Amino acid sequence: SEIALDDLPGVGPATAEKLKEAGFNTIEAIAVASPSELANTAEIGESTAAKIINAARQAADIGGFETGDLVLERRKLVGKLTTGCTEFDEMMGGGIETQAITELYGEFGSGKTQVAHQLAVNVQMDKEHGGLGGSVIIIDTENTFRPERITQMVKGLSEKYGMDLNPEEFLQNIHVARAYNSNHQILLVDSATDLANELKEMGKPVRLLIVDSLMAHFRAEYVGRGTLADRQQKLNKHMHGLLRFGDLFNACVVVTNQVMAKPDAFFGDPTRPVGGHIVGHTATFRLYLRKSKGEKRIIRLVDSPSLPEGEAVVAVTMAGLTD
Numbered sequence: 001s002e003i004a005l006d007d008l009p010g011v012g013p014a015t016a017e018k019l020k021e022a023g024f025n026t027i028e029a030i031a032v033a034s035p036s037e038l039a040n041t042a043e044i045g046e047s048t049a050a051k052i053i054n055a056a057r058q059a060a061d062i063g064g065f066e067t068g069d070l071v072l073e074r075r076k077l078v079g080k081l082t083t084g085c086t087e088f089d090e091m092m093g094g095g096i097e098t099q100a101i102t103e104l105y106g107e108f109g110s111g112k113t114q115v116a117h118q119l120a121v122n123v124q125m126d127k128e129h130g131g132l133g134g135s136v137i138i139i140d141t142e143n144t145f146r147p148e149r150i151t152q153m154v155k156g157l158s159e160k161y162g163m164d165l166n167p168e169e170f171l172q173n174i175h176v177a178r179a180y181n182s183n184h185q186i187l188l189v190d191s192a193t194d195l196a197n198e199l200k201e202m203g204k205p206v207r208l209l210i211v212d213s214l215m216a217h218f219r220a221e222y223v224g225r226g227t228l229a230d231r232q233q234k235l236n237k238h239m240h241g242l243l244r245f246g247d248l249f250n251a252c253v254v255v256t257n258q259v260m261a262k263p264d265a266f267f268g269d270p271t272r273p274v275g276g277h278i279v280g281h282t283a284t285f286r287l288y289l290r291k292s293k294g295e296k297r298i299i300r301l302v303d304s305p306s307l308p309e310g311e312a313v314v315a316v317t318m319a320g321l322t323d
């Protein structure tokens with residue numbers, strides 16, 4: 001943005017510095033922040049924070065309310081990323097949407113990381129081939145990113161389309177960071193924003209942000225009574241950071257999640273995703289992955305604002321995710 005942070009009323013050089021350190025380094029990022037978030041990170045009062053946010057919204061032309069036609073205008077920019085699978089794409093109304101969080105949850109080995117890898121390849125393809133011509137940022141909390149797997153999938157796409165795609169180039173457009181704990185994971189979304197701004201200027205816009213896995217650190221760190229409120233507050237901040245990223249960059253945000261046993265389930269599937277209502281309400285699309293026979297996986301669309309529930313069968317093969 002052309003406007004400097006300290007042009008905003010109530011923001012002196014010291015506050016501007018604090019805001020930047022906290023990752024609020026553009027007017028747009030401040031415009032979509034919540035007052036409490038800004039107050040906490042920049043150590044200012046909430047009413048000051050609210051004033052700063054209002055000023056940023058005016059400067060960035062982001063009002064608190066939008067008319068439906070403007071929402072429609074922004075929705076027109078929503079891109080759809082192919083999964084590479086016919087049924088899966090159809091179930092999603094064409095593909096994985098930008099400006100939204102898509103959650104993949106399921107048991108260990110159900111294929112969450114495989115789907116994430118495949119999307120990191122597909123998103124780099126042009127529109128004609130179902131991609132968004134963009135680059136990728138991955139926040140890897142379990143050390144499961146495998147460049148070798150990307151190479152296999154690029155070879156798979158080369159075969160599928162009869163093209164001579166270069167795996168090396170695909171790998172160069174995937175930016176991976178390990179997250180060592182939940183705080184680090186949250187901070188990495190700020191770093192991702194900085195990186196995405198740089199890449200945008202370089203003509204390599206980020207169209208996919210992956211967090212694999214969303215909950216592993218949170219689950220490991222917040223155990224026992226009395227920690228839940230704290231955890232949910234952090235998680236809320238994290239989820240909104242992710243949503244904001246998707247809106248700012250018109251990017252798909254894909255997170256993976258674990259499941260736990262529902263002790264009170266007598267009917268239906270006895271598992272549910274972890275993370276409680278915060279994750280449940282912030283994820284726009286929730287997909288439940290299950291193992292089936294051999295390489296087959298069943299993917300169920302559990303929750304979506306505008307699509308019916310449904311199921312799709314896909315296969316995880318050497319060449320990647322296929323019909």
Ligand code: ADP
Nearest residue numbers: 106107108109110111112113114115316317318
């Ligand atoms: P999770 O849901 O735990 O993230 P993964 O996405 O890591 O699960 O899925 C792991 C499964 O993916 C393996 O059990 C295997 O069935 C399949 N898989 C992994 N790599 C390959 C490959 N190169 N070829 C075929 N199947 C693979």
Ligand code: MG
Nearest residue numbers: 112113144212
């Ligand atoms: Mg995994």
